[in-house]
Amino acid sequence: MTSLYVHVPFCPTICPYCAFHAVRRTKGAVEAFLDKLAADARALAPRLGPLETLYYGGGTPSYLREAELVRLLNLGLPLAENAEVTLEANPGTLNKKRLALLKELGVNRLSIGVQSFEDPVLKTLGRAHRAKGALRAVETALAFGFRVSIDLILGLPGQDVGADLEAAASLGVGHVSAYTLIPEPGTPLAQEITPDPDREAEAFAAAREILGRAGLVRYEVSNFARPNEEARHNLVYWRMGFWAALGPAAASHEPAEAPGLYAKRRTNPPLFRWLGGEAPREEAITPLEHVREALMMGLRVREGVDLAALEGRSGLTFKEKLQEAARPYLEAGWLEQTGDRLAPTEAGLDRVHSLVLSLWEALS
Numbered sequence: 001m002t003s004l005y006v007h008v009p010f011c012p013t014i015c016p017y018c019a020f021h022a023v024r025r026t027k028g029a030v031e032a033f034l035d036k037l038a039a040d041a042r043a044l045a046p047r048l049g050p051l052e053t054l055y056y057g058g059g060t061p062s063y064l065r066e067a068e069l070v071r072l073l074n075l076g077l078p079l080a081e082n083a084e085v086t087l088e089a090n091p092g093t094l095n096k097k098r099l100a101l102l103k104e105l106g107v108n109r110l111s112i113g114v115q116s117f118e119d120p121v122l123k124t125l126g127r128a129h130r131a132k133g134a135l136r137a138v139e140t141a142l143a144f145g146f147r148v149s150i151d152l153i154l155g156l157p158g159q160d161v162g163a164d165l166e167a168a169a170s171l172g173v174g175h176v177s178a179y180t181l182i183p184e185p186g187t188p189l190a191q192e193i194t195p196d197p198d199r200e201a202e203a204f205a206a207a208r209e210i211l212g213r214a215g216l217v218r219y220e221v222s223n224f225a226r227p228n229e230e231a232r233h234n235l236v237y238w239r240m241g242f243w244a245a246l247g248p249a250a251a252s253h254e255p256a257e258a259p260g261l262y263a264k265r266r267t268n269p270p271l272f273r274w275l276g277g278e279a280p281r282e283e284a285i286t287p288l289e290h291v292r293e294a295l296m297m298g299l300r301v302r303e304g305v306d307l308a309a310l311e312g313r314s315g316l317t318f319k320e321k322l323q324e325a326a327r328p329y330l331e332a333g334w335l336e337q338t339g340d341r342l343a344p345t346e347a348g349l350d351r352v353h354s355l356v357l358s359l360w361e362a363l364s
Contacts, residue, residue: 007247062089174229304343
């Protein structure tokens with residue numbers, strides 16, 4: 001495997017919309033986390049090829065103290081010469097000293113959780129930073145030579161979506177992840193925000209126009225990038241490649257060892273159970289399940305899915321059935337086909353859920 005995800009669960013605050021595994025730091029927890037992470041990394045290293053992509057997600061990895069970051073980013077993992085090494089960060093955790101350290105430790109891409117450039121929206125979202133701090137963090141990271149991606153949440157009540165998008169476009173970042181907020185059940189914000197499909201559709205239309213004018217092309221349902229600035233690590237997910245995972249609640253997608261299966265998914269338990277040595281939950285993935293997942297993920301991306309290659313990987317025969325099922329969507333302009341590759345159009349990206357469900361029926 002040549003891709004690895006490392007989950008760092010610690011956050012200075014827990015945002016009211018967050019459904020990821022994130023915890024406040026408690027006495028001894030970070031040290032224990034780093035000790036086990038190092039041990040797990042040593043055990044995993046023989047199964048890794050030189051890593052093409054390495055992603056530190058969270059939580060807020062950049063929240064760790066300097067000595068902790070040194071340990072986190074020195075796990076002794078084999079890296080390819082041009083590896084993409086991404087670290088998720090919040091604006092309030094970045095300054096010149098911290099950025100210089102990250103650069104020295106080999107990080108070359110930052111994914112910065114801006115979410116909005118409007119102070120009232122940031123307050124609603126429970127973010128610790130303000131607009132000026134976000135702008136300063138992004139501009140400083142760019143000045144240090146990092147590839148920078150920023151996260152934006154769109155379609156919120158009272159949000160000036162155009163202003164947020166114009167601010168993002170003006171910064172010169174290479175990548176923008178623009179999401180609509182779907183309040184997860186059980187999160188505090190779920191009681192305060194009701195999804196509005198019309199407002200969200202208008203927000204995405206604005207994103208396509210404003211970010212597109214700035215040279216950021218929509219290459220995935222929620223992701224926009226300049227040429228050659230796509231998130232290489234995330235493309236491994238969308239292409240349903242194999243990746244390893246370290247850390248609490250982290251999930252891997254690994255080659256199957258048992259006959260008749262395509263892959264296995266291993267999901268680690270939450271932090272304190274993980275520290276206690278609880279084994280990961282394992283899920284077997286059959287060839288048919290792999291095909292379904294590959295369609296679901298692959299049709300989220302503008303490049304689409306090579307059906308012949310997917311047949312070859314899975315050992316199943318389904319190309320003709322899928323091409324027949326896709327015919328109405330090709331005629332409607334939601335899909336396009338080049339050789340064996342089936343890909344969503346811009347209109348298709350907005351309807352990917354319906355497309356996938358329809359194509360799944362053809363596999364039954």
